[in-house]
Every structure is written in C-alpha cells, then in structure tokens.
Amino acid sequence: MKGQETQRESILIVDDSEMNRSILADMLLDEFDITEAEDGAQAIDILQREGGKFSLVLLDIVMPNVDGFGVLLEMNRTRAIEDLPVIMISSETASAQIERAYELGATDFIIRPFDAAIVHRRVLNTILLYTKQKKLIGIIEAQINEKEQNNSLMVDILSHIVEFRNGESGLHILHVRTITDHLLRKLAKKTDKYALTDWEISIIGMASALHDIGKIGIDDKILNKPGKLTPEEFAVMKTHSMIGARMLEGLTVHKGNPLIRKAYEICRWHHERYDGRGYPDGLKGDEIPISAQIVALADVYDALTSERVYKPPFSHEAALQMIQNGECGAFNPLLLECLSEEAELIRASLAAEAGGRIPRHEIRNFTDATLHAKGTSASDRTLKLLDYERMKFNFYAELTEEIQFEYIVESDLLKLSPWGAKKFGVTTEIVCPAKSKELCEQLGAAWFEGLRAYYFKRITPENAEFHHECLLKIGGEERWYNVIMRAMFTDDIPPRIGSVIGKLVDIHEVHTAMEELRESSIRDPLTGLLNRAGALEEIEQKLKNYPERKYTLAVFDIDKFKNANDEYGHLFGDKVLCEVAERVMHNTRAGDVCARIGGDEFLIVFEHTVEIQPIVARIFHAICGKVGDFDLTVSMGIAEMTEEGESYKEIFRRADLALYVCKNAGRASYTFYDPSME
Numbered sequence: 001m002k003g004q005e006t007q008r009e010s011i012l013i014v015d016d017s018e019m020n021r022s023i024l025a026d027m028l029l030d031e032f033d034i035t036e037a038e039d040g041a042q043a044i045d046i047l048q049r050e051g052g053k054f055s056l057v058l059l060d061i062v063m064p065n066v067d068g069f070g071v072l073l074e075m076n077r078t079r080a081i082e083d084l085p086v087i088m089i090s091s092e093t094a095s096a097q098i099e100r101a102y103e104l105g106a107t108d109f110i111i112r113p114f115d116a117a118i119v120h121r122r123v124l125n126t127i128l129l130y131t132k133q134k135k136l137i138g139i140i141e142a143q144i145n146e147k148e149q150n151n152s153l154m155v156d157i158l159s160h161i162v163e164f165r166n167g168e169s170g171l172h173i174l175h176v177r178t179i180t181d182h183l184l185r186k187l188a189k190k191t192d193k194y195a196l197t198d199w200e201i202s203i204i205g206m207a208s209a210l211h212d213i214g215k216i217g218i219d220d221k222i223l224n225k226p227g228k229l230t231p232e233e234f235a236v237m238k239t240h241s242m243i244g245a246r247m248l249e250g251l252t253v254h255k256g257n258p259l260i261r262k263a264y265e266i267c268r269w270h271h272e273r274y275d276g277r278g279y280p281d282g283l284k285g286d287e288i289p290i291s292a293q294i295v296a297l298a299d300v301y302d303a304l305t306s307e308r309v310y311k312p313p314f315s316h317e318a319a320l321q322m323i324q325n326g327e328c329g330a331f332n333p334l335l336l337e338c339l340s341e342e343a344e345l346i347r348a349s350l351a352a353e354a355g356g357r358i359p360r361h362e363i364r365n366f367t368d369a370t371l372h373a374k375g376t377s378a379s380d381r382t383l384k385l386l387d388y389e390r391m392k393f394n395f396y397a398e399l400t401e402e403i404q405f406e407y408i409v410e411s412d413l414l415k416l417s418p419w420g421a422k423k424f425g426v427t428t429e430i431v432c433p434a435k436s437k438e439l440c441e442q443l444g445a446a447w448f449e450g451l452r453a454y455y456f457k458r459i460t461p462e463n464a465e466f467h468h469e470c471l472l473k474i475g476g477e478e479r480w481y482n483v484i485m486r487a488m489f490t491d492d493i494p495p496r497i498g499s500v501i502g503k504l505v506d507i508h509e510v511h512t513a514m515e516e517l518r519e520s521s522i523r524d525p526l527t528g529l530l531n532r533a534g535a536l537e538e539i540e541q542k543l544k545n546y547p548e549r550k551y552t553l554a555v556f557d558i559d560k561f562k563n564a565n566d567e568y569g570h571l572f573g574d575k576v577l578c579e580v581a582e583r584v585m586h587n588t589r590a591g592d593v594c595a596r597i598g599g600d601e602f603l604i605v606f607e608h609t610v611e612i613q614p615i616v617a618r619i620f621h622a623i624c625g626k627v628g629d630f631d632l633t634v635s636m637g638i639a640e641m642t643e644e645g646e647s648y649k650e651i652f653r654r655a656d657l658a659l660y661v662c663k664n665a666g667r668a669s670y671t672f673y674d675p676s677m678e
Contacts, residue, residue, distance in 0.1 A: 008033050009055040009127055014043040014071065015089070016063040020112070024058055024089070027116045028123060040066030044074050051080055055127050059106075061090040061097060072104035081105040083134075085126045091566065095599030111570045118570070171350075172302055173209045178349050179298035180208045186338040187294070194290045204291045207262035211270050211295050214244025238279050241271050265289040270296045275330035286332075293332050297339060300328045301346075316347050403481075407433070414439075423474060442474050524596045526574060527581035535595035539605050539648045542593070547645050552612045554604045554619075555655045556636035559667045561600040564630050572628070579627050580634075587622040602634075603652075612640065613672075620670050635662045636670035 010033040015021045018038075025034045035054070037043035040063050047054075061068035068088060075081040085107040090097070098109050107126055110119060184204060188196040215223060218240050222233050229237060244267030248260055269283060269292035276284030278296075288296075304319035314322070320343055322328055324336060339346075403420035407413070414433040421428045426438045433439055472481050522534025530538065542551070558564075558580065565573040580602065584594050593605040606615060616638055624633045637659025639651050654673040662671035 010035060010053050011123070012037060012043065012046060012054045012057045014040065014057060014063075014068070015060040017060075020060065020089075024119065027119050032123075039063045040068065040071045043071050047075070047080060047084075048078075051084065054084060055130070056123060057084060057086045058123070059086050059088055061088060061101070069100065069104060072101070072106065076105060083130075085130050087122060087126060091562075095601060098599065111565055111573070113566065113569060115569060115571065172306060175302040175306070175350055176211065176295065176298045177205050177208050179301055179346055180294050181205045182342045182346050182349065183294045183298065183335060183338050186342050187290075187334065190334065190338065196290075203258050203262050204266075204294070207259055207266050207291065208295045208298070210244070210248075210263045211266045211299060212240065212244070213247060213263075214240035214242065214267060217243040217247075238271070241268055242280050244268070262291050265291050266295045268292070270299060272296070273329040274332050278329065293335060297323070297331050297335050301339070302350075304328070305350075316343070443472055524581075527578055527596050529581050529584070529602075530593065530595035532595065532597040535593055535597060535603055535605075536648065538593050542605075542607070543645075543648060546607075549607055550609065551641045551651070552606045552608065552616075552638060553640075553648075553651045553655045554606070554616060554636055554638045554670075555597075555652065555659055556602055556604075556623075556634045556670070557659070558600040559633045559635055568628070568630065572630070576627050576630060576632060580623060580632070583623045584619070587619045612638075616670060624668070633668040635659060635667045637662055637673065638670060639673040 008031070011028060012035045013021050013024050014037040015024070016039050021036045025036065028034060032055075035046065035050075037046055043057070043059070044066065047057075057071075059068045059071055066074075068090070072081065072086065075084070075086070081104075086105065087108045087110055088098075088101045088106045089110045089112065091112040101109060108122055110122060181201065184196055184201045187194065188201065218237060222229065222236055225233065245264055248264045248267060266289075268280070269278075269288050272278035272281065272283045272288045272292060273296075274285060274288070274293070276282055278288075300323060301319055304314045304322060305316060307313045320340070323331065323339065403423055404417040405420055406415045408415070412432050414430045414436075416424065416426070416428050416430070418428060424439060424442050426436065426442075430436045430439060469480060469482050471478060474481075522530055522537060524531045542549075558576065561573065561576070564576050577596070577600065581594075581596060584602065584604065588594055588604060588606075591607050593603070595603045597603050604619070606612060608615065616636070620634070620636055626632065637655045637657065639654035639658060641651055657677050658671045658673040661677050662669055665671070
C-alpha cells in the first residue's frame with residue numbers, strides 16, 4: 001500500500017523576463033509547485049483568484065505596467081502581505097530601493113545574478129519561518145480563546161451570584177449582554193463617532209455583565225422588597241453604582257486592564273441619563289461614556305420586559321413605547337434609533353436564549369454553594385485560583401530563567417517553580433525553608449528569616465507589593481538578584497499574611513540581555529559597524545555632551561559596486577563590503593564613529609584638533625585598492641562643523657552635497673564641502 005504523498009508548497013514567480021522565470025523555476029521545480037506571472041498586473045490577478053494556495057512569492061521590481069512595488073502596495077491594501085511572504089529579486093542594489101521593499105513588507109531581498117544554493121536556502125528558510133509562525137499564531141489564538149471563555153465564565157458566575165441575591169431572572173445578565181451587543185454593532189454601522197472596533201465591542205459586552213455588581217453590598221430586605229421603596233431605601237439602593245465602582249477600583253493589580261476599565265465605567269454611570277438627571281454624578285450627554293449609555297438602555301429594556309418581585313413583565317411593544325416616550329428617563333437619540341431599528345432582532349435573540357436557559361434551581365444550588373461554602377477557607381479559595389496562574393508562571397519561568405516561588409506563612413511552606421527548584425538543587429516544596437540545609441547552602445541561613453521579617457515590616461493590604469535587591473550565591477556564583485513580591489491576605493485580622501508569590505530575577509542576566517538586544521539593534525549584521533540608527537545615536541550623544549569639540553563628517557560609497565555583484569556574484573559583493581569595513585576600522589581611532597548606513601554607503605565622523613586634510617587623505621588611500629580582481633575605489637564627500645552646537649543633520653547634508661559633486665567630477669576621489677556648491 002502506498003503512503004500518502006506529502007502536499008508540495010506552491011510558489012508564485014513574478015518577472016517580465018521569461019529567462020529569469022525559467023532559471024528560478026528550474027532551481028525550485030524539484031521541491032515546489034511553480035506558477036508564473038509575466039508582470040505585476042497578472043500577479044495581482046492570480047493572487048486575487050488563487051492567493052490562498054501560495055506559500056511564497058518571488059517578485060521582480062522592474063516590470064512594465066505594474067512593477068514590484070505596485071504588487072506590494074496591492075498586497076498591503078488587501079492585507080495579503082500579512083500571511084504571504086515575498087522575496088524581492090532584482091539587479092537593483094540602491095539602498096533606497098531595498099529599503100522601500102522592506103518598508104512595504106518584503107521578507108527578503110535576493111540580488112541577481114542568481115546563486116542556486118542561496119536562492120534555494122532562502123526560499124526554504126522563509127517558508128519554514130512562516131509555517132512556524134502560523135503554527136504559533138494558531139496556538140496563541142487557541143490560548144486566547146480559551147482564556148476569553150474562562151474570563152467570560154467567571155464573569156457570568158459572579159454576575160449570577162448578584163442576580164440571585166437580587167431575586168432577578170437568571171437570564172437578566174445574558175439579556176443585557178445580548179442587547180448591548182446588538183446596539184453596539186448597530187451604532188458602529190451608523191457612525192464612527194465612538195470608534196467601536198470589534199475588540200471594543202467584545203470588551204464592553206463582557207463588562208456589561210458586571211453592571212450591578214455593587215448590589216452585593218445592598219441589604220437583602222431592600223433588594224427584594226416587593227413593594228415601592230421609601231425615599232430612604234431608594235437612597236440606599238442608589239449607592240450600588242458607587243459600591244460596584246469602588247470594588248473594581250480596588251483591584252489595583254488589574255487597574256489598567258481594559259475589561260476592568262470598561263466595567264468601572266458601566267458600574268458607576270449606567271444610571272446616568274442623557275439630560276443630566278441620573279445618578280451618581282449627574283453627567284449629561286456624551287459626558288457619559290458610550291459603554292454606560294448603551295448598558296443603561298439595555299438594562300431598562302430588559303427590566304421592563306422581565307418579571308420582578310415588584311411588577312409583572314411589560315410586552316416588547318409596550319416597553320419600546322415607554323422608552324421612546326421618555327417614561328424611563330432620557331437616552332441618546334442615536335441609541336433610540338438603534339433600538340428601534342434592531343427591535344425585532346433583539347426580540348428574536350432573547351426568545352432563542354430563553355429556550356436554552358439553565359434551570360433556575362441548578363444555578364441557585366451552585367450559587368448557594370459558592371456563597372455559603374464553610375468547608376473552604378478564604379486562603380484555600382485563593383490558592384485554588386492561583387493554580388492556573390502558577391501553571392503560567394512555571395511556563396514563563398523556564399523561558400525567562402526567573403526563580404518563581406510562593407511562600408505560605410501559616411504553614412511555613414515554600415513552593416518553588418520547577419525551574420527554581422532545579423536552580424537551587426532542591427524539591428519544589430520545602431517546609432521550614434530557613435532550616436532547609438540545601439536551601440541555606442545556596443542562599444545563606446539568615447537570608448530567608450531576614451526577608452520574612454522584612455515582609456511583615458513593609459507589606460500591608462494597601463501596599464502589598466515590593467521589590468528588594470540582594471546579593472546571592474546561587475550555583476557557586478555570586479549575582480545580584482531583584483526579589484519581586486506580592487502578598488495575598490487571609491480574612492484574619494491584618495497584618496497576618498496568607499501567602500506570598502514572587503520571583504528572583506538575575507539582574508546581571510537582565511542587563512546582559514538588554515545590552516545584547518540594544519547592540520543587535522544598532523549594529524550592521526554583515527560588517528559589524530554601526531548602522532544608520534546606531535550612528536545617529538552616537539553622533540548626537542557626542543554633539544550633546546561635547547559641543548565645544550571639533551568634528552568632521554565623511555560620507556562615501558563604493559564606485560561601480562554594482563559591477564562587483566554582477567560580475568562576481570552577491571557573495572563577493574558582501575566580501576567587498578566587509579573588506580571596506582575592516583580597512584575603515586584599522587585606520588580610524590577608537591573615538592571616531594564608523595558606520596555602514598545602507599547598501600554600499602559608509603560614514604565616518606572624526607573628532608580632531610589638528611588639520612583634517614592629511615587624516616582624510618590617509619584613510620581614503622587605505623580604503624582604495626584591490627579586492628581579488630576587483631579595483632576598489634570610493635567617492636567621498638567631507639564637511640567640517642562650522643559652529644558650536646551645529647546639528648548632525650546639517651553637517652551630513654553638506655557632506656552629502658560634496659559627495660554628489662565628487663561623483664559628478666568623475667569618482668575615485670574625495671571632495672571637501674564649499675559654500676559655492678549650494
């Protein structure tokens with residue numbers, strides 16, 4: 001029986017030269033399915049019809065009708081560039097062309113003449129990279145979806161707890177979310193005034209479930225009173241909006257979370273009215289966040305059409321009429337239009353939800369068990385909620401090499417992440433850590449007791465997080481570590497602490513990683529010189545710190561560099577660039593700034609006190625000379641700083657102008673800036 005054949009990846013080759021297409025196809029045909037396009041217009045047509053089947057596009061720049069940049073622009077417009085990698089192929093070596101290709105989303109750039117091994121390797125690497133990227137995106141999307149479902153479930157459970165305390169229908173929260181979603185989507189179609197993206201709509205919908213969370217702080221007798229509330233009782237009831245807002249504001253760890261921000265807006269202001277006659281702050285018009293305006297309207301509609309302890313339900317038509325007549329307060333006219341236009345869809349959606357409702361007694365049993373469970377202490381519940389977070393901690397700890405831990409004060413138990421335990425050479429759970437021989441050998445006997453005492457002195461329920469730097473000898477090596485801690489309090493009288501979670505971060509590793517990241521961002525990977533951004537940073541720092549010193553800037557490029565690539569191949573061109581960089585470095589001082597600023601363009605900034613002419617002449621002649629069979633010469637423009645505090649941009653402009661004059665005069669020389677050049 002024959003095994004199933006592996007599906008081959010497809011590549012689209014776009015080039016107006018049939019010879020070029022044929023050469024590329026011959027290089028790749030053994031491993032890939034090839035489709036060819038004669039120009040950019042044909043490529044766009046193929047991508048519109050069959051874009052989903054391709055794993056890569058090999059795209060020429062210079063073509064009639066629509067060139068390579070035109071294809072990239074179209075792929076950006078349709079967002080195809082996000083999923084389909086493009087390798088540009090051209091004999092053009094100008095840095096501006098290459099930079100523009102990368103700016104438009106090209107993944108790589110191959111210069112003709114082709115080297116079969118290089119083309120094959122770059123194509124394969126690009127396809128593998130994008131395949132892995134898609135796989136990772138799929139994993140991340142699945143994790144995000146799972147997290148969103150879990151978040152939604154917890155919000156629903158919490159809101160149901162509030163519902164049943166309030167004696168309301170178990171469908172109220174679901175109804176409010178459904179109506180809110182309908183109104184938001186309708187409003188987004190009618191106007192762009194409120195910038196309602198799909199993400200924003202999703203967040204507001206989830207946050208709407210918490211609109212009445214403050215009612216958990218209202219007395220049952222008032223919440224479930226069957227008759228009309230007295231003025232005093234109504235005044236107490238009105239405080240639920242501020243109670244809910246304060247509860248959410250107290251979540252200091254998640255204060256910047258978008259869901260918490262929207263929930264706060266909705267809790268506090270969903271009883272405000274468009275004419276300013278609502279509560280608690282008497283906001284008017286669009287002073288009220290649109291999230292609170294929409295939830296207010298959804299809440300009123302569902303309250304009218306649902307049974308309450310104090311009233312029977314109104315019909316759908318009657319509820320709409322009462323809202324439109326202003327009997328339930330004033331609302332945004334635009335939202336009233338949305339409600340009227342979506343009315344039938346809303347009614348159908350709510351009817352469908354009613355058909356699939358969860359039996360009330362089952363939710364009541366779960367809610368009662370949650371509210372009145374006596375077999376579980378507050379700290380136990382906290383630890384259970386931390387289990388999920390701990391799994392994430394363990395995963396990230398291994399990636400970041402942080403030593404993450406949890407310390408439970410009551411039981412004097414230290415729980416280490418697997419990575420942390422491995423680092424210390426101990427088990428993941430240690431009772432009496434200050435007496436653990438293995439741990440004391442790593443940290444020192446007094447360290448843990450000292451830190452434990454430090455917790456009690458510094459940590460309070462209001463200030464539950466702190467950072468502390470200390471020198472530790474771990475694995476036989478002394479390093480500075482930053483201890484990052486957060487305390488979780490029990491329901492006992494403070495300052496007793498339930499548990500502490502935290503991590504030790506190797507400061508040296510962090511600094512080293514940051515320095516390596518910075519270094520890679522400012523260095524040219526081919527030559528090792530500074531890149532354009534790195535040169536700009538270093539030069540501006542010099543001009544800022546030592547403006548009184550004298551500087552001269554030289555900018556140069558390689559004469560006939562295209563010939564080196566065309567005659568000897570791209571790898572030889574790279575060799576020439578590296579040779580130029582090496583000659584520059586060997587003939588400049590440590591304080592000079594040397595950079596490759598793009599393509600075959602280089603820059604040197606000299607700091608000097610003597611005449612600059614002999615220095616420039618020496619470096620110019622050191623750079624020029626043979627590289628293999630290639631006659632290496634350069635054209636160089638030079639400009640001196642004319643006054644203290646002069647900007648880098650101005651000095652570079654004059655040097656670049658001198659370079660232009662030098663090239664026009666015949667190349668292979670250097671020229672100093674002169675005002676007559678202007």
